[in-house]
Amino acid sequence: xxxxxxxxxxxxxxxxxxxxxxxxxxxxxxxxxxxxxxxxxxxxxxxxxxxxxxxxxxxxxxxxxxxxxxxxxxxxxxxxxxxxxxxxxxxxxxxxxxxxxxxxxxxxxxxxxxxxxxxxxxxxxx
Amino acid sequence: xxxxxxxxxxxxxxxxxxxxxxxxxxxxxxxxxxxxxxxxxxxxxxxxxxxxxxxxxxxxxxxxxxxxxxxxxxxxxxxxxxxxxxxxxxxxxxxxxxxxxxxxxxxxxxxxx
Numbered sequence: 694x695x696x697x698x699x700x701x702x703x704x705x706x707x708x709x710x711x712x713x714x715x716x717x718x719x720x721x722x723x724x725x726x727x728x729x730x731x732x733x734x735x736x737x738x739x740x741x742x743x744x745x746x747x748x749x750x751x752x753x754x755x756x757x758x759x760x761x762x763x764x765x766x767x768x769x770x771x772x773x774x775x776x777x778x779x780x781x782x783x784x785x786x787x788x789x790x791x792x793x794x795x796x797x798x799x800x801x802x803x804x805x806x807x808x809x810x811x812x813x814x815x816x817x818x819x
Numbered sequence: 820x821x822x823x824x825x826x827x828x829x830x831x832x833x834x835x836x837x838x839x840x841x842x843x844x845x846x847x848x849x850x851x852x853x854x855x856x857x858x859x860x861x862x863x864x865x866x867x868x869x870x871x872x873x874x875x876x877x878x879x880x881x882x883x884x885x886x887x888x889x890x891x892x893x894x895x896x897x898x899x900x901x902x903x904x905x906x907x908x909x910x911x912x913x914x915x916x917x918x919x920x921x922x923x924x925x926x927x928x929x930x931x932x
Contacts, residue, residue, distance in 0.1 A: 728921070738861075738869065738912055740921040754920040788868050805859040805916050807880070809868035 695719035697727075697789050697810035704816045705779050712775040713813045715789030722770035723747040726792035726803035729763060729774045732812075733785045743792065743803060744772055779817045786812045821845050821915050825924035831932040838900040840927045842913035847893045850917075857917035860889055860898045863926075864909045872911075873898065905931065 700714040715727065728743040742753040746765040753763070762775040772789055789810040792803035822845040832838045848857045856876035861869040871880045873889035876896055886901040900907055908931060913924040 737926045738863075738914075738923040740923070752919060790869075793874070803916070804857070805871065805874045805914060806861075806869070807871050807874075809870070812868055 699810040699813045702814040715772045717770045727772045730788045731785050784817045823924040825927050829928040831930045832903045833932045840898045842896040844894045848915045848917035859914045861912045862909045
């Protein structure tokens, strides 16, 4: 079965660090871009950034650049989203999502999201 | 950034009736040739992750009931639900994948009247 499985809910204090994970299975993990999408309580969906696990090429939404780090370990088919110093405003549900893509010479172009993880709820509170 | 604006924000529809959701992009999401519109639709039921319904504006994802259909081009797109079922209660989002950052509409909540 093709799936993305995310790490569980986290409760942290402001200023603490956190790394959540997203493990792909049932497909060739290194051949697909994986994105992170934030959903704040009662709100809509916001694309944060994306990584291509094959070569760790990463792109960020400007508003998230420097605030989070996206990485991947292709040896264990896992992508990560990391914070060094959490704020209360980081409290949200975070989804990883796989991009359907098409291949052109020397490049894999990400398109829509065709597979989603179940979500990781992050709560930051003193 | 391409801004995606959906309308209405919410709608209540009787079971068996149709529902129409609109999505407008701040610039065209149409590729130069081939008539490809970089627009997808998602359904998010309460407490669940989003689920892909439609891509390339009108292509239904495998396994999605045919009561869901998408149309439109350029900057104006529509998701139509023919004969609403109880399980269609959800928030629906459009997504443009024409350029980074990928951007979603604000969502349209569909409820039963």
